[in-house]
Amino acid sequence: MPASHDLGWSIQDVLDVLTYEATLPTEAAEGGSVSKGGKLYTKWYAALGLDKPTEDQPLWATQTTNERTGADTWRCKECHGWDYIGADGWYNTDSSHYTGFAGVFEAQDMSAEVIVAWLDGTTNADHDFSVMGEDAMIDLATFLQEGMLDNRDFIDYETGIAITADVDHGKELYTSTCNVCHGEDGRAIEGLIIGEVLHNEPWVELNHLVRTGMPGTSMPASHDLGWSIQDVLDV
Numbered sequence: 001m002p003a004s005h006d007l008g009w010s011i012q013d014v015l016d017v018l019t020y021e022a023t024l025p026t027e028a029a030e031g032g033s034v035s036k037g038g039k040l041y042t043k044w045y046a047a048l049g050l051d052k053p054t055e056d057q058p059l060w061a062t063q064t065t066n067e068r069t070g071a072d073t074w075r076c077k078e079c080h081g082w083d084y085i086g087a088d089g090w091y092n093t094d095s096s097h098y099t100g101f102a103g104v105f106e107a108q109d110m111s112a113e114v115i116v117a118w119l120d121g122t123t124n125a126d127h128d129f130s131v132m133g134e135d136a137m138i139d140l141a142t143f144l145q146e147g148m149l150d151n152r153d154f155i156d157y158e159t160g161i162a163i164t165a166d167v168d169h170g171k172e173l174y175t176s177t178c179n180v181c182h183g184e185d186g187r188a189i190e191g192l193i194i195g196e197v198l199h200n201e202p203w204v205e206l207n208h209l210v211r212t213g214m215p216g217t218s219m220p221a222s223h224d225l226g227w228s229i230q231d232v233l234d235v
Helices: 011-021 034-047 058-062 070-074 076-080 105-109 112-119 134-146 167-182 194-200 202-212 229-234
Strands: none
Touching: 034 070, 034 076, 034 134, 034 202, 070 076, 105 134, 112 134, 167 229, 194 202, 202 229
């Protein structure tokens, strides 16, 4: 590799090349799993079978609107939202989950190395999730690169209802896959009523959980079943 100094380049020439290089495609995380990463985004300590954190996440003290404490403050979704756009999305100022923190959509264009540096505390020591381990951080990086979608393209945020959906097709998929655990009326799991979840945190939460599965349970990820986004909306 020749030295730009020996080529007669100016400092501005170097800056121009670096700016161009920043527009080139980023390297994807190798060997990562979108569905595993999605579960980590939901609740990483449950997905990994680790003890719940007991203290607040260090950055939590920089906001004053979300009154949750302890383990909840360590969940990616609690800061960045089920829809991945943070304060600009479902967790806006009208929500008790509002923190003012930004979303993570821009991570789609980051390299795996940059994302992991955000996760392991290298970029910000107060954003250190290295306890989950290297493999898990790669899975989470893979989800952030490949697994997110813009829910606003599929869901009416005013009503919380899918813009386009086929209820009959959704019933077929639910009957063939979901009701084994949830039952025909969505009430088979004690303490969980699917209908209530949809009304309380309508389509945004279910769109993530159905696609990637519930951490710490046997719930399959529709992503691994080959379902399309439309299949998820139909269900």
